Amino acid sequence: MESYTYVNIFETKGLEYLLLICFLVLFIFLVRYLASPLPAKEQAGKE
Amino acid sequence: MNRRGFLKLAGTVGATLAAKKAKARDNDDEKEEFVGVLTDTTRCIGCRTCEVACAEAHGLPVPDVQNDGALEAERRTSDTQWTVVNRYETDEGDVFVKKQCMHCWQPGCTAACLTNAMYKTHAGPVIWRSDKCMGCRYCMISCPFEIPKFEYDSWNPKIHKCNMCWERLQEGQKPACVDACPTDALMFGRKRELMEVARVRIYNHPQKYVHQVYGEHEVGGTGWLYLSSVPFEQLGFRTDLGTTPYPDYTREFLYAVPVVLFAVPAFLLGLRFLSENEEELEEGESHA
Amino acid sequence: MHDENKKGRSFADIIRFILQEMKPRGKFLTPFNVISIVVIIAGVIILTVRFIYGLGSVSNLNQEYPWGLWKGFNVITGVAFAGGAYVLTFVVYVMGVEKYHSIVRVTVLNGLLAYIFYAGALILDLGRPWNIINPIIGNDFGYNSVLFLVAWHFMLYMIAEFIEFSPVAAEWLNLEKAKKVLQMLTLGAVIFGITLSSLHQSGLGALFLMAKSKIHPLWYTEFIPLLFLVSSIFAGISMVIFEGTISHRVFREQIGPDGKSSFDQIVFGLAKGAAIAMFVYYFFKLLVFIHEHHWQHIHGFWGFWYLFEIIGLVLVPCFLFAYGARHRIIGVIRIAAILTLIGIIVNRLNISMIAYNWNVVDRYYPSWMEYVVSFTVIFAEIWVFRWIVTRMPVYEKHTKPAMA
Known part of the structure; x- marks a missing residue:
């Protein structure tokens, strides 16, 4: 890379942090989803 | 004597001295500056004498330069050809480019080698040592210029690549291709001196050359340097390799x-x- | 009862017992046996040709594609599939979760055999295999090489896995004292093994860091080692589920009905773990996608192929795992495991073969002989696995010492 013109090497940093926030929110949903096996007993009973 | 003639003479003298110094055995403690070769593609006439000299020096099949019509298609180096000359049709007419190992300052192949069979000598040339190699071909994966070549048709395969005539350098001689070149398109010497020669040529003929020496910074700098009259992309060079040494x-x-x-x-x-x-x-x- | 026998036992007895156990058992002419024997014989012939006339005589490897199916599939993908061993030993021996104890032995066995046979495949691929001892004996120690690290780790990890598995073999030979001694080594071997695994799983990815100019930009990233490590977690888990499903059909006698129901519970737990690991992996991929401005490459075949890999073979199985775990549907989890395994194969082959030198005109397609040798390695492993499982107490329920 030549140093004659403007280049911002941290251009995507903001987007990356946004992605992180998305991840944390969705991750909470995933963990809650996995941690509450609601119809578990019904299904197991049937088998 | 004009300026160019002087520089040429100085370069030749420097190169001879460099070869003499390279003769000193490859000693780990000794800090010596790397040798290299400057290829001025504006001087190359595509005679392929270098290919013949290379094949003769390393016991490879000698190409029939007059009749094999090899300039018609772009070639790569192979397990029988350590160097090849290609012709490129450009804005400035036909340009001939010699291709071989670039002898990087920090070679990907030597960093890849788990037995140090691929070895960066302290004088500059990158050499291959058969007694160590296990044939894993990781050097081929790691070379940005795709230079190491493997004998796929042998039970005891070797890796083939230009070694800058390491055995000749140790005897105080120049590489075979440099000695053979009839147009002084190739110049052997210390990289520092070669860079000075290259810059002077560009400075004296700013219209003739593109203002870049290929190999000065590419992948951290290479031992083989190129001057050109057209942008290097047009000559089959990769210009997207960056300046980071590959082992980094x-x-x-x-x-x-x-x-x-x-x-x-x-x-x-x-x-x-x-x-x-x-x-x-x-x-x-x-x-x- | 056993004690009386033990007193009279000599080393010769043990050898005689082992020789006696070498004999095949059960029905011999099964479809699997017939097919695998044909493939293995063909593979041995092909390998003989390969060692006489060179790699080019049987493979389509060339100067542009120095690494092909044997390294890309058998070594790099196979080692990822063997990741279950370090994941499960971590859960059982380090975290002390007893629920998964019953499948540790078979998983460690699988891991050990995978390394023996896939490191073996590496030898088939070496041009000068007799020099393989060079980096071990110091001719030279190329410690500047990622492959040096991977080679040493393969070797050390095989030793660690062997120690982890050795109590089972000792039990088989009814060597109580040896078993006790070997069991004392287990925790050390486990901790050492997990550490080595984390390094060589990522190391296999790090091999390709210097192929920067060759791998398609959608797949090349400085994070390859981390991506390989994280994906080896769910690759290993998926393989445990996949292999367990088959084993529970084939080795029904060894496992017994109790093993079946507890295995279902294990699968639900594993599916949760896989779902979380894949979710994190998917976001790693997205982070790389953003950081490296990859949207500019999302077009044409490569863009489609990339999206297919990270959505169809990562995100979809991730959700299937989560769905199957929550609703306790074993079938969905099995489909998820199979999709994940395909995804790992696609990912590893993309980096080593498909998206490698993607702009070269003459692409590399493995020859039929390369496929035969790949299957030879897999079948040979299955034969050894079957031999061990039907003789040694690999499945917990099979506790009666075989040699009495």
């Missing part, structure tokens, strides 16, 4: 190896103790 891409990973080996076993043992304590507590409660 694995350096941090390898740096992390001892860190992981210090930390992870202790961390795992800690976890183990924590979970053990819990069990003991539970056991204690149930007993009580």
Whole structure:
């Protein structure tokens, strides 16, 4: 890379942090989803 | 004597001295500056004398330069050709480019080699040592110029690549291709001196040359340097390789190896103790 | 009863017992046996040709594609599939989760055999295999090489896995004292093994860091080692589920009905773990996608192929794992495991073969002989696995010492 013109090497940093926030929110949903096996007993009973 | 003639003479003298110094055995303690070759593609006439000289010097099949019509298609080096000359049709007419190992300052191939069969000598040339090689071909994966070539049709295969005539350098001679070149398109010497020659040529003929020496900074700098009258993309050169030496891409990973080996076993043992304590507590409660 | 026998036992007895156990058992002419024997014989012939006339005589490897199916599939993908061993030993021996104890032995066995046979495949691929001892004996120690690290780790990890598995063999030979001694080594081997695994799983990815100019930009990233490590977690888990499903059909007698129901519970737990690991992996991929401005490459075949890999073979199985775990549907989890395994194969082959030198005109397609040798390695492993499982107490329920 030549140093004659403007280049911002941290251009995507903001987007990356946004992605992180998305991840944390969705991750909470995933963990809650996995941690509450609601119809578990019904299904197991049937088998 | 004009300026150019002087520089040429100076370059030749420098090169001879450099070869004499390279003769000094490859000594690990000795700090000597790297040798290299400057290829001025504006001087190359595509006679392929270098190919013949190279083949003769290394016991490879000698090409029939007059009749084989090899300039018609772009060629790569192979397990029988350590160097090839290609013709490119450009805005400035036909340009001939000699291709061979670039002898990087920090070669990907030597960093890749797990037995140091691929070896960067302290004089500059990158050489291959058959007694060490296990034929894993990781050097071929790691070379940004795709130079190391493998004998796929042998039970005891070798890796083939230009070694800058390492055996000739040790005898105080110049590489065979440089000696053979009839138009002085090739110049052998210390890289520092070659860079000066290259810059002077560009400075004296700013219209003739593109203002770049290929190999000055590419992948951290190479021992083989190129001057050209047309942009290097038009001559089959990769200009997207960057200036980072290739071994740098694995350096941090390898740096992390001892860190992981210090930390992870202790961390795992800690976890183990924590979970053990819990069990003991539970056991204690149930007993009580 | 056993004690009386033990007193009279000599080393010769043990050898005689082992020789006696070498004999095949059960029905011999099964479809699997017939097919695998044909493939293995063909593979041995092909390998003989390969060692006489060179790699080019049987493979389509060339100067542009120095690494092909044997390294890309057998070594790099196979080692990822063997990741279950370090994941499960971590869960059982370090975290002390007893629920998964019953499948540790078979998983460690699988891991050990995978390394023996896939490191073996590496030898088939070496041009000068007799020099393989060079980096070990110091001719030279190329410690500047990622492959040096990987080679040493393969070797050390095989030793660690062997120690982890050795109590089973000792039990088989009814060597109580040896078993006790070997069991004392287990925790050390486990901790050492997990550490080595984390390094060589990522190391296999780090091999390609210097192929920067060759791998398609959608797949090349400085994070390859981390991506390989994280994906080896769910690759290993998926393989445990996949292999367990088959084993529970084939080795029904060894496992017994109790093993079946507890295995279902294990699978639900594993599916949760896989779902979380894949979710994190998917976001790693997205982070790389953003950081490296990859949207500019999302077009044409490569863009489609990339999206297919990270959505169809990562995100979809991730959700299937989560769905199957929550609703306790074993069939969905099995489909998820199979999709995940395909995804790992696609990912590893992309980096080593498909998206490697993607702009070269003459692409590399493995020859039929390369496929035969790949299957030879897999079948040979299955034969050894079957031999061990039907003789040694690999599945917990099979506790009666074989040699009495």
